[in-house]
Amino acid sequence: MEISVKTTPVTSQRAACLLLGVFERRKLSAAAQQIDKASNGYLGKIIKSGDMDGKSGQTLMLYNISGINAKRLLLIGCGKEKDFDHKQFRKVIHAANQALKNSSVRDAVSYLTDLPVKDHNLAQRVRLYVETLHHDIYKFDQLKSNNNDHPLPLNKLVLNVDTPRQLKHARLALEIGSAIAEGVKTARELGDLPGNICTPSYLAQTAQKTAKAQKKMKVKVLKQRELQALKMGAFLSVAKGSRQPPHLIVIEYNGAGKDDKPIVLVGKGITFDSGGISIKPSAAMDEMKFDMCGAASVLGTMVTLGKLQLPLNVVGIIPACENMPDGNANKPGDIVTSMSGQTIEVLNTDAEGRLILCDALTYSEQFKPKAVIDIATLTGACVIALGKHTCGLLSNNDTLAEKLIAAGKTSHDYAWQLPLWDEYQEQLKSNFADMANIGGREAGTITAACFLSRFTEKLKWAHLDIAGVAWESGNKKGATGRPVPLLSQYLLDQCGKKYKL
Ligand code: BES
Ligand code: MN
Ligand code: ZN
Numbered sequence: 001m002e003i004s005v006k007t008t009p010v011t012s013q014r015a016a017c018l019l020l021g022v023f024e025r026r027k028l029s030a031a032a033q034q035i036d037k038a039s040n041g042y043l044g045k046i047i048k049s050g051d052m053d054g055k056s057g058q059t060l061m062l063y064n065i066s067g068i069n070a071k072r073l074l075l076i077g078c079g080k081e082k083d084f085d086h087k088q089f090r091k092v093i094h095a096a097n098q099a100l101k102n103s104s105v106r107d108a109v110s111y112l113t114d115l116p117v118k119d120h121n122l123a124q125r126v127r128l129y130v131e132t133l134h135h136d137i138y139k140f141d142q143l144k145s146n147n148n149d150h151p152l153p154l155n156k157l158v159l160n161v162d163t164p165r166q167l168k169h170a171r172l173a174l175e176i177g178s179a180i181a182e183g184v185k186t187a188r189e190l191g192d193l194p195g196n197i198c199t200p201s202y203l204a205q206t207a208q209k210t211a212k213a214q215k216k217m218k219v220k221v222l223k224q225r226e227l228q229a230l231k232m233g234a235f236l237s238v239a240k241g242s243r244q245p246p247h248l249i250v251i252e253y254n255g256a257g258k259d260d261k262p263i264v265l266v267g268k269g270i271t272f273d274s275g276g277i278s279i280k281p282s283a284a285m286d287e288m289k290f291d292m293c294g295a296a297s298v299l300g301t302m303v304t305l306g307k308l309q310l311p312l313n314v315v316g317i318i319p320a321c322e323n324m325p326d327g328n329a330n331k332p333g334d335i336v337t338s339m340s341g342q343t344i345e346v347l348n349t350d351a352e353g354r355l356i357l358c359d360a361l362t363y364s365e366q367f368k369p370k371a372v373i374d375i376a377t378l379t380g381a382c383v384i385a386l387g388k389h390t391c392g393l394l395s396n397n398d399t400l401a402e403k404l405i406a407a408g409k410t411s412h413d414y415a416w417q418l419p420l421w422d423e424y425q426e427q428l429k430s431n432f433a434d435m436a437n438i439g440g441r442e443a444g445t446i447t448a449a450c451f452l453s454r455f456t457e458k459l460k461w462a463h464l465d466i467a468g469v470a471w472e473s474g475n476k477k478g479a480t481g482r483p484v485p486l487l488s489q490y491l492l493d494q495c496g497k498k499y500k501l
Pocket of ligand 2 (some may be wrong): 349350
């Protein structure tokens with residue numbers, strides 16, 4: 001899809017189709033009013049006929065309108081003007097895509113970007129449009145034999161910008177939106193791939209390809225031997241139940257000066273989580289192929305970063321392995337020694353995420369980072385607490401937490417903070433080791449973060465539990481690409497005014 005921004009008078013447009021909004025009840029948007037004038041009140045008549053009230057999501061395709069150059073018009077209902085927020089805007093874009101899908105329109109000019117979305121300036125609307133469009137046309141069908149039906153015949157879209165003065169800003173929005181969309185797509189594809197294809201070595205290869213395709217990016221992959229030399233006993237203990245060897249993937253992006261401290265992103269890369277000896281129930285176990293979505297979001301964010309060439313140093317660290325039951329697997333009661341030297345009693349082999357993350361977090365210390373953010377599908381408890389609307393956020397640094405919450409709001413990819421109080425630490429007591437890897441039934445998301453906090457005392461650190469937001473279940477089953485928008489926004493925010501929309 002080729003998207004561009006232009007200032008184009010609505011009546012002289014020669015495209016195959018123009019996209020125009022109508023508010024409830026029967027209220028033409030500014031661009032639609034202009035066409036109404038040029039066509040001697042034709043749109044007004046149509047609306048009076050009762051076929052287009054402006055109800056949210058309604059669409060009507062019109063042909064051969066006199067007084068304009070475009071071949072068709074697509075009217076899209078936007079609901080009540082006073083309720084027109086980013087959610088409604090997304091719905092409208094979705095409805096437009098749906099209608100275009102059933103047409104043969106290949107090039108269109110959209111005037112929906114001119115609609116007044118609550119709290120969104122033009123550039124922000126352009127970005128939202130681009131992200132939503134790309135999200136809509138994503139389809140994972142590379143493993144189906146019949147995969148040649150196109151999601152949308154449309155291949156050229158112009159987003160209208162009201163005044164030429166705003167073009168520069170709109171172009172930046174298009175660039176940022178496209179880069180984030182690309183990162184989201186990367187994360188979704190990796191997430192949707194099955195565990196027998198997306199293995200730890202597949203993730204490593206993908207990281208290598210990604211780095212090759214981007215400027216200022218390089219990758220290092222640490223194998224079993226090197227992990228042993230680093231004494232990553234917790235990480236290795238999870239991997240040893242699997243035939244797939246573990247990999248620690250380290251991606252470095254150097255967009256700033258040598259002395260600029262990096263931001264480190266650590267992503268949980270369990271390519272399949274069976275639970276291990278503490279095996280999971282069979283129902284929906286297939287969804288545990290998504291247990292590498294934290295890793296996928298790190299790779300996706302690196303893609304966005306590479307596209308935008310942001311003036312930052314960022315390191316992505318991905319511990320990748322499978323969690324499987326096996327004669328050689330971790331057993332409940334086993335005690336392992338982490339890279340930090342702290343010992344851990346593995347009371348439940350299904351609490352494996354924290355075991356691989358703790359060593360990756362310790363490893364991150366060598367980069368002397370200004371902030372470390374880990375992203376993990378860590379606890380089912382987080383899905384119970386927050387559902388699929390927001391990820392959980394826990395941090396040992398309130399400033400960092402605030403920045404992430406703000407980035408979540410800007411990108412509509414939300415994070416909600418939970419307390420990381422000392423009181424919860426007691427639940428991790430072990431009779432035989434420095435700590436247990438589980439903290440009992442209560443506050444599962446918090447005790448998981450408490451566990452990680454024991455490995456981040458020297459760091460400014462935040463943890464995003466994405467168990468609820470990383471994928472959807474049911475008939476829309478598939479990866480969402482979250483929280484690539486949040487992470488990308490956080491990085492953009494570190495770059496100052498130049499990247500502010
Ligand atoms: N990957 C799972 C968490 C998960 C479960 C995410 C369901 C999304 C949906 C994680 O490794 C896990 O199994 N966590 C356990 C921890 C428990 C044993 C303390 C859980 O949440 O049940
Ligand atoms: Mn698990
Ligand atoms: Zn897991």
